[in-house]
Amino acid sequence: xxxxxxxxxxxxxxxxxxxxxxxxxxxxxxxxxxxxxxxxxxxxxxxxxxxxxxxxxxxxxxxxxxxxxxxxxxxxxxxxxxxxxxxxxxxxxxxxxxxxxxxxxxxxxxxxxxxxxxxxxxxxxxxxxxxxxxxxxxxxxxxxxxxxxxxxxxxxxxxxxxxxxxxxxxxxxxxxxxxxxxxxxxxxxxxxxxxxxxxxxxxxxxxxxxxxxxxxxxxxxxxxxxxxxxxxxxxxxxxxxxxxxxxxxxxx
Amino acid sequence: xxxxxxxxxxxxxxxxxxxxxxxxxxxxxxxxxxxxxxxxxxxxxxxxxxxxxxxxxxxxxxxxxxxxxxxxxxxxxxxxxxxxxxxxxxxxxxxxxxxxxxxxxxxxxxxxxxxxxxxxxxxxxxxxxxxxxxxxxxxxxxxxxxxxxxxxxxxxxxxxxxxxxxxxxxxxxxxxxxxxxxxxxxxxxxxxxxxxxxxxxxxxxxxxxxxxxxxxxxxxxxxxxxxxxxxxxxxxxxxxxxxxxxxxxxxxxxxxxxxxxxxxxxxxxxxxxxxxxxxxxxxxxxxxxxxxxxxxxxxxxxxxxxxxxxxxxxxxxxxxxxxxxxxxxxxxxxxxxxxx
Numbered sequence: 001x002x003x004x005x006x007x008x009x010x011x012x013x014x015x016x017x018x019x020x021x022x023x024x025x026x027x028x029x030x031x032x033x034x035x036x037x038x039x040x041x042x043x044x045x046x047x048x049x050x051x052x053x054x055x056x057x058x059x060x061x062x063x064x065x066x067x068x069x070x071x072x073x074x075x076x077x078x079x080x081x082x083x084x085x086x087x088x089x090x091x092x093x094x095x096x097x098x099x100x101x102x103x104x105x106x107x108x109x110x111x112x113x114x115x116x117x118x119x120x121x122x123x124x125x126x127x128x129x130x131x132x133x134x135x136x137x138x139x140x141x142x143x144x145x146x147x148x149x150x151x152x153x154x155x156x157x158x159x160x161x162x163x164x165x166x167x168x169x170x171x172x173x174x175x176x177x178x179x180x181x182x183x184x185x186x187x188x189x190x191x192x193x194x195x196x197x198x199x200x201x202x203x204x205x206x207x208x209x210x211x212x213x214x215x216x217x218x219x220x221x222x223x224x225x226x227x228x229x230x231x232x233x234x235x236x237x238x239x240x241x242x243x244x245x246x247x248x249x250x251x252x
Numbered sequence: 253x254x255x256x257x258x259x260x261x262x263x264x265x266x267x268x269x270x271x272x273x274x275x276x277x278x279x280x281x282x283x284x285x286x287x288x289x290x291x292x293x294x295x296x297x298x299x300x301x302x303x304x305x306x307x308x309x310x311x312x313x314x315x316x317x318x319x320x321x322x323x324x325x326x327x328x329x330x331x332x333x334x335x336x337x338x339x340x341x342x343x344x345x346x347x348x349x350x351x352x353x354x355x356x357x358x359x360x361x362x363x364x365x366x367x368x369x370x371x372x373x374x375x376x377x378x379x380x381x382x383x384x385x386x387x388x389x390x391x392x393x394x395x396x397x398x399x400x401x402x403x404x405x406x407x408x409x410x411x412x413x414x415x416x417x418x419x420x421x422x423x424x425x426x427x428x429x430x431x432x433x434x435x436x437x438x439x440x441x442x443x444x445x446x447x448x449x450x451x452x453x454x455x456x457x458x459x460x461x462x463x464x465x466x467x468x469x470x471x472x473x474x475x476x477x478x479x480x481x482x483x484x485x486x487x488x489x490x491x492x493x494x495x496x497x498x499x500x501x502x503x504x505x506x507x508x509x510x511x512x513x514x515x516x517x518x519x520x521x522x523x524x525x526x527x528x529x530x531x532x533x534x535x536x537x538x539x540x541x542x543x544x545x546x547x548x549x550x551x552x553x554x555x556x557x558x559x560x561x562x563x564x565x566x567x568x569x570x571x572x573x574x575x576x577x578x579x580x581x582x583x584x585x586x587x588x589x590x591x592x
Contacts, residue, residue: 055502062423062500065384065492070430078305078440080449081413081433083420087474108459115465119476122452122467125414126474133449140472142406142448149407151330151479152396163399 077136082128086120305439310354310380312338313365321365321373323395327481328363330396331466332436333408333444335363347376347495354380361435362494365390372509375485376495377431383493384500386428388485389509391461396480403468403477409446410438411466414454424490424501425457451479460505461486 106117133140142148150157211217311328313321317340329335336357341350341364354362364376373393378385394401413436419429436453438445454465462485467476490501 055504056499057424057502058498058500059423061492061498062427062490065500066423066427066430069379069382069384071434074305079413079433079437080410081415081429081437083415083417083429085417106458108461114458114463117458118454118456118463118465119467119478121416121456122414122454122465122476123474125412125452125454126469126476129412129449130472130474139448140450140469142446142450148446150404151407152404156397157404160399160402164402 076132077138080129082125084121084124084128086117087124087127089116089120301441303439303441303443307334307361307434307437307439308357308359309335309361309363309435310338310357310359311335311363312340312353314341314367315343316370317365317367317373318370320393320395321367321390323397324390324393324481324483325365327396330407331411331481332438334438334442350376350378350495351380363435364495374488377428377435378494379431379434380494383497384427384431384490385494385496386431386490387488388462389488389506391484391486392482394480394482398480401478401480401482403451403466403470403479405451405468405479406446406448408438408442408444409448409450410440411436412449412452413437414452416456418457419455424487427490427500428462428487429455452476460503 106114108114130140152160212220309332311325311332313325317325329337336359338353338357341353347364350362350364354360360380362376362378362380364378366374366376368374373390375388375390376385377388413433415429415432419425432455450469452467452469454463454467456463456465464481464483464485466479466481468479469476486506487501487503488506489499489503491497492500
């Protein structure tokens with residue numbers, strides 16, 4: 001997220017070596033070898049970094065200045081400021097992790113973790129401020145019939161809503177497509193199985209017929225399975241025809 | 253105009269009987285009014301008390317800001333009803349001119365955006381006549397216009413300010429905290445403000461930077477949605493005066509964007525240089541190898557002394573073998589003739 005935190009390997013290696021490289025730019029080979037053996041030097045070109053300037057930190061001045069311009073006469077109502085740790089992390093708690101209480105522990109590159117931390121801090125602030133505000137009789141919720149200009153215009157909110165809806169529909173569509181794909185896969189499997197079974201039956205039938213033709217067996221049992229269907233077929237068909245005929249008779 | 257406003261703000265609860273009546277009806281002053289007059293009127297924001305804290309913040313910028321900064325500035329103005337705007341400052345003007353501008357505009361706080369090189373944005377936050385002031389580098393700006401942030405709040409409602417506990421630990425952060433409180437908190441009963449508290453500004457210190465976020469309070473049980481804007485402030489220096497004066501604090505972790513870019517450029521250049529060097533070395537090695545092959549020292553290992561064979565010179569020419577060519581050619585021709 002932050003553009004200024006990706007230091008290059010080369011720079012890093014140089015930071016560690018910074019002092020020695022500044023004292024004399026032409027180090028003896030022995031020294032360099034020693035440094036390499038210790039792992040201070042990394043392969044690659046190294047260049048000298050400038051020594052860090054000593055930064056000013058006038059603590060007394062800061063305190064004095066703060067005391068000068070602080071307005072202690074103002075009540076809390078005017079300022080509405082709060083200092084607080086983040087609220088309890090429910091997710092982390094449920095997962096049995098330790099609660100991340102200090103802001104120093106966050107990884108600033110982990111967007112979700114960082115934003116969650118800010119969110120929890122705001123939550124804690126709200127939880128702390130609500131009773132105080134209610135005690136001071138300051139409204140925290142506007143009534144439904146109180147209309148006033150909002151920070152974002154209605155157009156903007158409409159746009160946001162549209163975007164949210166679109167996102168939702170996209171997700172739904174993709175899920176549907178996924179389901180359909182799975183169904184198709186399953187359907188194909190069933191089809192293949194059916195075809196294979198039919199072929200197997202046909203093969204068995206043919207072999208049985210051949211056997212009969214050669215006179216190896218004089219049973220005609222194998223035909224029964226087929227005959228059954230044939231028998232079952234025509235009556236059904238006939239009934240259907242009859243029914244059709246009846247209906248056709250009835251019509252005129 | 254301002255005098256009129258002041259008058260209206262100054263109206264105490266006992267003075268204007270009509271207003272008091274409306275207020276006594278509870279939280280629905282508009283509906284009763286609409287019922288009486290049968291016409292739509294937009295009442296001024298309800299202010300029951302006296303506006304005491306006359307804090308005014310001037311929010312403006314130098315010339316050469318990009319669209320994002322302009323939007324951010326506009327957003328800050330919508331979020332903070334106690335702000336004033338001014339024309340952009342010329343780049344040539346010295347910074348202490350801002351003090352005079354603030355005085356003319358009757359402001360005692362200032363947020364000044366300074367754009368440099370059309371890419372870096374600096375933000376000055378100052379307590380105007382007497383200081384202190386702080387300079388920040390602004391990074392990662394997201395404005396209200398972005399569609400990712402779905403919250404909304406009343407224009408001009410007062411924010412809660414939430415600070416990281418780290419703000420109390422170090423003196424420079426304590427100073428900044430006080431500065432932020434005085435600038436970002438909307439005065440109570442400000443004529444342009446709304447009487448509700450429905451959003452939170454959070455200031456958190458992570459990675460030696462101050463992260464600003466704005467959340468809408470949806471429910472009392474602290475469920476929230478982000479409104480925006482969001483930005484990250486990287487502290488550079490704190491000065492004792494406003495827009496000048498002795499330096500009180502300098503951030504040791506700050507690396508100027510110019511320097512950062514230079515370092516990146518240098519590292520890429522050195523990488524390329526290294527590659528080139530390696531290539532050259534390899535080329536050199538190759539040529540060396542070829543030379544060695546042409547004059548191999550170990551060649552004479554294979555030179556073995558052998559006996560000379562007697563040279564035999566043939567003095568006579570070898571006997572010529574007479575062979576009959578095309579034995580059947582004659583017949584073939586005859587046949588051909590016969591056919592003809």
